[in-house]
Structures are given as C-alpha cells and as structure tokens.
Amino acid sequence: MNIETKLQQCKRANHQPSKHVTILGAGIAGLIAAYELERLGHQVDVMEGSPRIGGRIWTHRFGDPIDGPYGELGAMRIPPQHEYVLHYVQTLGLGDKLRKFVTMFEEHNALVNIDGTVLRIQDAPRSIQMHYRGVFVDERYSEKTRLFAAWLKTIVDAIGSGELRECLERDLNSHLMDELKKLDLDPFFDVCGKTIDLHAFIKAYPSFRNKCSKALNIFLSDILIETSHDLWQLEGGMDQLIHSLAAAINGPIRCNQNVVALRVYQDGVEISWLEAGKLHTRLCDYVLCTIPFSVLRQIELSGLDEDKLATIHNIIYWPATKVLFLCARPFWQESGIFGGASFSDDAVRQIYYPSTKSHSSLNSVLLASYTIGNDARYLGMMSEQERHSYVKEALSKLHPEIKVPGTLLDMTSIAWGNYKWSAAGCSIPWDRSAFYQSPQHQDAIPHTESVYHQKAASPQNTLFFAGEHCSKLPAWLQGSVESALQAVYDIVSHNSSVNPNKKPSLVLEKG
Incomplete structure (x- = not known):
C-alpha cells in the first residue's frame, strides 16, 4: 500500500x-x-x-555542532523504493538535501584486504578463487561459474555477518555450484568479464534464491538494496x-x-x-x-x-558497530576513490568514504568500520580506546596514510549491541535454525519473516x-x-x- x-x-x-x-x-x-x-x-x-x-538515527558532529564535519553512527541511506521515508523528507522540507549515496561495489577503485593482500575491488574475486581454492578452482565447473561464485562470495563477505558467510560456504559446497552450472551467466558479467550484475541475475533467475539457506535467501534482499546504485542520503545529516x-x-x-x-x-x-x-x-x-x-x-x-x-x-537481534574517523584531508581521493566502500577480512569489514563534502573545512569523516553480527560483537567487547586502536591498525593495511602524524584528528564509535537504549543494532526476520536449515526443509522453519x-x-x-x-x-x-x-x-x-x-x-x- x-x-x-x-x-x-x-x-x-x-x-x-x-x-x-x-x-x-x-x-x-x-x-x-x-x-x-x-x-x-x-x-x-x-x-x-x-x-x-x-x-538509531544518530548523526555525530565533530567540533561545530551545526556545520562541523559529520558522520552517521546509525541510519545513513534511503533506498528510492522506500517511499514512506521519502514522503516525510519532502513533507518536512528536506527534499533539496537529498544527495546520491555511493555504495559498496559502485566505486571500483575501492580496496579489498584479503589475508593481507590489498587490491582493487574489481580484482578481488580472482584472488578469492586462489586464496580459498576448493570449489572456486574446481575444474568440474566452468571458469565463468567459478568466477561468478567468487563474486557472490565477495559480496556476501563484504556485507554479511560471519553467520551468513558460513551459510554461503556451506551452500556452495553442497549444491549451489551445481545450480550455477545450469545457468547462463554470461549476460551478467561486465564487458571486461570482471564484475557481475547481481540485481539483473536475481531478476532473471528469482528461483535461485530458493536454493539458498533460509537466512541467506532473506538477507539477499538487503544485499540487493545495499548495492543499489540509486540510494539517497541527507546532506547535512540524517538527524535533520x-x-x-x-x-x-x-x-x-x-x-x-x-x-x-x-x-x-x-x-x-x-x-x-x-x-x-x-x-x-x-x-x-x-x-x-x-x-x-x-x-x-x-x-x-x-x-x-x-x-x-x-x-x-x-525475536532475534543482531549487534552492529560503527567507528568514525575525522581526517585532516580525504587522502583516499589520491588513490582515485570518490565515495563507495572498501572492505577487509579483518573485523573492521566495511569502510565507507563520504559521498558529500563538508562545507566548513577540508576535514573529512571516514566511516572507518561498519560491522554486524559476530564482527560487531567482537569490536563491541573492546573498550572504546582498544576498538579505535584496532580499527586504525586494520585500516592502515589499506591506507597507510592513516598513521602519518596529523592525519587522524579525532575518533568516535558506537557499539549498538552495548548501547543501553537499543541493546542491539536491529532485529532479524528469521529463527536461528534458518542458518542451518537445508533449502528442501525450509518450510519447517518456525517464526519466519512472514509472521x-x-x-x-x-x-x-x-x-x-x-x-x-x-x-x-x-x-x-x-x-x-x-x-x-x-x-x-x-x-x-x-x-x-x-x-x-x-x-x-x-x-x-x-x-
């Protein structure tokens, strides 16, 4: 409606x-x-x-509370199909503040850290093939099937929790590779044959989702939203x-x-x-x-x-943790990165670069770590000082500039799972057994998202x-x-x- x-x-x-x-x-x-x-x-x-x-809308402002550099400790993007939210943005006179949010996998110059190897995001799947081997180098499957599966793993690894990453690995090893083998995957690779269009693939083969474990099937909806190229944000902060x-x-x-x-x-x-x-x-x-x-x-x-x-x-809840770094300059732009996100197999996971510029200075706020699930729980168990030190060290593997004196000006973070007034990042629409239930028995899962x-x-x-x-x-x-x-x-x-x-x-x- x-x-x-x-x-x-x-x-x-x-x-x-x-x-x-x-x-x-x-x-x-x-x-x-x-x-x-x-x-x-x-x-x-x-x-x-x-x-x-x-x-869980929380815009943190460094310095000047009105016009200082800011980052989002909570909600940070609005999908275009979320018309209820956009209705109130317009009704409350904030429509002129809507700006494009450059998201994960949209900036191909963004970086990936896989077991200490740093490379551009567009080159990550082939490295994943060689790093994880197994089904990704199994010659029973075509090169396109293996590369597509490696891209799927790259996407889930970047966005999903540890539980969901394990779901995908089990599914690939047990039956998903055989399902992919049956499909024509060529139309979903770019002209260079490096990246895939997951949105077009799911639209063409909607039944593929039913071959995934229940939790992964449901989470694919979030993945499709989070990797959409037409997300919005509010310039000046979501707290407006x-x-x-x-x-x-x-x-x-x-x-x-x-x-x-x-x-x-x-x-x-x-x-x-x-x-x-x-x-x-x-x-x-x-x-x-x-x-x-x-x-x-x-x-x-x-x-x-x-x-x-x-x-x-x-009802099951997941923790979420965010860490913001105030930087003296947007040094990532020197590497050709303008918005979007990098990711790491360290616990920091997603690193988002600002898509809008602060009006007040050259200072820029980096979302240095965005995690959910087990990764967020791991960071949440640390003291704030330990968390910031860990994130700085992990981020330096992708951006050594962060350790140059004078580059990092300030830090803040929120472990939503430990925050008294939420005790979690968000609820999730599945029972714990959904992580382990095989696709052929998914109807037996109680308390699903439908009820x-x-x-x-x-x-x-x-x-x-x-x-x-x-x-x-x-x-x-x-x-x-x-x-x-x-x-x-x-x-x-x-x-x-x-x-x-x-x-x-x-x-x-x-x-």
Whole structure:
C-alpha cells in the first residue's frame, strides 16, 4: 500500500473522539506516530529513556555542532523504493538535501584486504578463487561459474555477518555450484568479464534464491538494496529528519524518562519510570510502545498474553558497530576513490568514504568500520580506546596514510549491541535454525519473516507496538515508518470504553 493510501485509510478510520496517546520512544517510529496522531486531532506525549531523541538515527558532529564535519553512527541511506521515508523528507522540507549515496561495489577503485593482500575491488574475486581454492578452482565447473561464485562470495563477505558467510560456504559446497552450472551467466558479467550484475541475475533467475539457506535467501534482499546504485542520503545529516519531526509536534517530548514497568489493564496501561532518581507511575488510556524488544524484555511486564511475551523474548537481534574517523584531508581521493566502500577480512569489514563534502573545512569523516553480527560483537567487547586502536591498525593495511602524524584528528564509535537504549543494532526476520536449515526443509522453519512482525505488532488491549521489529523491513527506516502508520490506524480505529475526557493520572511513588 502506498503512503497516500495509508494516510487516507487512517483519516477514514478516525471517527472516534480525541484520544490521549502516550508514546514510548522518540526514535523515528515514535515521532512519526506522534506527528500523524496530532494531525488527526489526538493528543500525544512522548517519553524517551535516553538523553537524546532519534533512536538509531544518530548523526555525530565533530567540533561545530551545526556545520562541523559529520558522520552517521546509525541510519545513513534511503533506498528510492522506500517511499514512506521519502514522503516525510519532502513533507518536512528536506527534499533539496537529498544527495546520491555511493555504495559498496559502485566505486571500483575501492580496496579489498584479503589475508593481507590489498587490491582493487574489481580484482578481488580472482584472488578469492586462489586464496580459498576448493570449489572456486574446481575444474568440474566452468571458469565463468567459478568466477561468478567468487563474486557472490565477495559480496556476501563484504556485507554479511560471519553467520551468513558460513551459510554461503556451506551452500556452495553442497549444491549451489551445481545450480550455477545450469545457468547462463554470461549476460551478467561486465564487458571486461570482471564484475557481475547481481540485481539483473536475481531478476532473471528469482528461483535461485530458493536454493539458498533460509537466512541467506532473506538477507539477499538487503544485499540487493545495499548495492543499489540509486540510494539517497541527507546532506547535512540524517538527524535533520528527526529534529524537523520534533519541531512539528506540539505535545511534549521528554528525555531521561527510563521506563521500568508496563502493566496492561482492561481500561488502560500503567507505566512506571525512573527520572532524576525518582520512581513515577502513571495510568494512561492509550500507549504506543516503540521500545526495541531487546530492551523491553529487560523490564517488568504484566497483563500481556503468553504469545506476546514469547514474541518479545524470542525475536532475534543482531549487534552492529560503527567507528568514525575525522581526517585532516580525504587522502583516499589520491588513490582515485570518490565515495563507495572498501572492505577487509579483518573485523573492521566495511569502510565507507563520504559521498558529500563538508562545507566548513577540508576535514573529512571516514566511516572507518561498519560491522554486524559476530564482527560487531567482537569490536563491541573492546573498550572504546582498544576498538579505535584496532580499527586504525586494520585500516592502515589499506591506507597507510592513516598513521602519518596529523592525519587522524579525532575518533568516535558506537557499539549498538552495548548501547543501553537499543541493546542491539536491529532485529532479524528469521529463527536461528534458518542458518542451518537445508533449502528442501525450509518450510519447517518456525517464526519466519512472514509472521514474526505480525506477532510483534499485535496490540494488548490499549497497548500498541511499532518499530523496525514490527515490520517486514527490519533494520530499515521504511519498516519503522510503515509500522508507525499501522499503529496510528489501529489506535484511531480502536473502540474503547476509556473515558476520552479523562486525564492521565500521575503518582509519585518513591523518592
């Protein structure tokens, strides 16, 4: 459903008296919901546990908080098909800030580090063939089949977690090479025969995905999005979307309100939270909870049914870690690299170069490491100083310039798996067994992407839920926005015996 239809659906369903909705979480899902509920004539207040708004949209600015060099510790790109997000970019007057995001494999001069050997990204697959050998040099398969498989491994190695890399290796060794052997791969190589067009290949052979392990099959959707050549970013920082939303909301948005309990009753929801060392409790008519389940499962919950509690506790989350380096100059441009990303088989994995320039100086911010899964967990276990030192050493294998005195001016990082207010990078739409289930038995996998988000989003009386974990598109802003609008619809169309004129009660329980 396109967004205009969805908004009209909400408007048509809005036949109830004005409601007061308390929203837990000031990330994009919570703020979108607040914005649209107010437009429909309802009252909102937003409670945020952390000292900042934005959730996993987090633009870090070095120096000048307004015009200083910046990098994204959280969301950094918008696919063109994510029309819900782009709708709000335009609605909030940010359309003129949209700029192309040069992504992984788009800049062929970017670098690859394979076991200490550094080469251009376009030459990586042949080196992978010789380095890993096995099926990649098995002469039962044609050179094109082996090279195509090596490219597929290069792509998954660069973008996927360690678990997904293992999935692909098992699939290649057990049956995928034989599947590739049956297909005409020539149309998907470039004129030089070096690189492949994975998007065209999947479009031509959609059934190939069903030959992959379940988790890899699902993750191919993210790979296709992340390697698209028409991604967008917001020049000046993604947090402009958050601050523009907040400015457009009339109701209060309060930070440092740490929710510690939710109790669902027939006629409302009781919230307990800590603020400035004091415990408060309030009975609310309607509550929209956008708190990640990775955090929600740590607080006191009562009045929820067993199926809902099982969903909250069983949804799988992945860690993610990002490290930003402020550099005195964009030295990578001296190697012909203008945007895009390099990658390394060290734990730093993806290294993204800025596609836009800072207005204030020659200083440039490098996303020196972007990791998910096991790699992110490994970096997250380090102290910040250890993490920065590790990334600097690993990055120097690709860019020795980083060790030249005066080149590296500042550093910062976020290990989302350790961050109190998310306890994860994002949810993932599969059960752990999906990593190991063979394709012929994939129907036996429980809790797949087709149903998990419906269970996550299901309300409990007047307690509603939204966030990327409640959507078909986990980890993406689009999923958060879609789930927020569905929650808005569910709230405004909800019939309740709650007195619409009753004010939320506030009780100070403990000092």
